[in-house]
Amino acid sequence: AQSVTQLDSHVSVSEGTPVLLRCNYSSSYSPSLFWYVQHPNKGLQLLLKYTSAATLVKGINGFEAEFKKSETSFHLTKPSAHMSDAAEYFCVAGGTSYGKLTFGQGTILTVHP
Amino acid sequence: DAGITQSPRHKVTETGTPVTLRCHQTENHRYMYWYRQDPGHGLRLIHYSYGVKDTDKGEVSDGYSVSRSKTEDFLLTLESATSSQTSVYFCAISESNGAYGYTFGSGTRLTVV
Numbered sequence: 001a002q003s004v005t006q007l008d009s010h011v012s013v014s015e016g017t018p019v020l021l022r023c024n025y026s027s028s029y030s031p032s033l034f035w036y037v038q039h040p041n042k043g044l045q046l047l048l049k050y051t052s053a054a055t056l057v058k059g060i061n062g063f064e065a066e067f068k069k070s071e072t073s074f075h076l077t078k079p080s081a082h083m084s085d086a087a088e089y090f091c092v093a094g095g096t097s098y099g100k101l102t103f104g105q106g107t108i109l110t111v112h113p
Numbered sequence: 114d115a116g117i118t119q120s121p122r123h124k125v126t127e128t129g130t131p132v133t134l135r136c137h138q139t140e141n142h143r144y145m146y147w148y149r150q151d152p153g154h155g156l157r158l159i160h161y162s163y164g165v166k167d168t169d170k171g172e173v174s175d176g177y178s179v180s181r182s183k184t185e186d187f188l189l190t191l192e193s194a195t196s197s198q199t200s201v202y203f204c205a206i207s208e209s210n211g212a213y214g215y216t217f218g219s220g221t222r223l224t225v226v
Contacts, residue, residue, distance in 0.1 A: 009153070032211060044156075044203065044217040090155055098163050099144050099211030100171065103155030 002027040004093050006104035014112045019078040021107045023091030026072060032095040033074045035065055038106075039087045047089075050074065061085070086111045116140040119204050119218035126225055132191040134221050136204030138184075142216075144207040145187040147171075147179065149200040150220070156203060162187055194225045 007022040025031060035047040048059025055067045065076045074091060091104040117138045126132050136145060144163055148156040148171075158171030160179040168179050176198060178190045191198055204218040 004155075034214075043219045046214060049214060094211045094215075097210075098161060098169070099207045099209075099215075100146070100158055100161060101148075101156075101205075101211070101215070103148075103157070105153055105155045 002031060002093050002096065002102050004091050004102050004104040006089075006091050006107045008107050009105065010108045010110065012110040012112065013081045015083055016080050019076070019081045019085065019109065021076040021089050021091075021109065023074045023076065023104055024072050025074060025091070025093050027093060027095075029095065030069075031093040033065075033067060034092040034094065034101075035059065035063070035074075035076050036090045036092060037087045038090065044090070047076070081109075081111045083111050083113065085109060117204065117206055117216050117218045119202075119221050121221060122219065123222045124224070126194050126223070128195060128225055129193050132194050132223065134189045134202055134204075134223070136187040136189070136206075136218060138187075138206045140206060140208070140216070141184060142206040142208045143184075144210065145181065146205040146207070146215075147177075147187065147189045148203045148205065149173065149198075150203060151200050159189065159202075191223075194223075196225050199223060199225045 003026045005024045033050040036044045048057045050057045050067045058064045093102045120135045146161040147159040150156045157173045162168045162181045180188045202221045205215045207215045
């Protein structure tokens, strides 16, 4: 079994400041890990994915995440927040049989001017 | 997203009535999934399919059934809708057990009154 815990349900930053969204996972094997973003009343968009090729993963829109096996973490970061980054972010684990995904509870990112 | 459509996009139904949601893909992907999204829970897997007529239960399958009679269509049925099934439903497809990622539909917002 696997589980995903997003450590903050809400994160608030000012425009131009760094973003850190935290995610821990629990898995009995080496999972695939993803970050998805969902803007209000929209579908899910893939930001980035980790599939064991490299521990530092770069995604779209300046986001990146680092896989740390010793800490079972996969935190999402961005050096400088933009107003358009305001959305809900999901950390997701895969790699199970039949490709089933396990979602974290979501983190709502608010960006203040 | 291109290659996957969900219908209807919105539906309001009464308690006790049957409801069927449709997921249609044009990608010829083997794996299809139904998730529901509720605040504070992220997305949770309802049912999934790994081929025509091959389906299995996810973590929140009670009250739901599915059918897949052809590769491109995956139907989710609420036999007798309840208010607790008010949610946003997402369909996803995957080519190869998730190794190459997933594509999500735009979602169906279902309200049971």
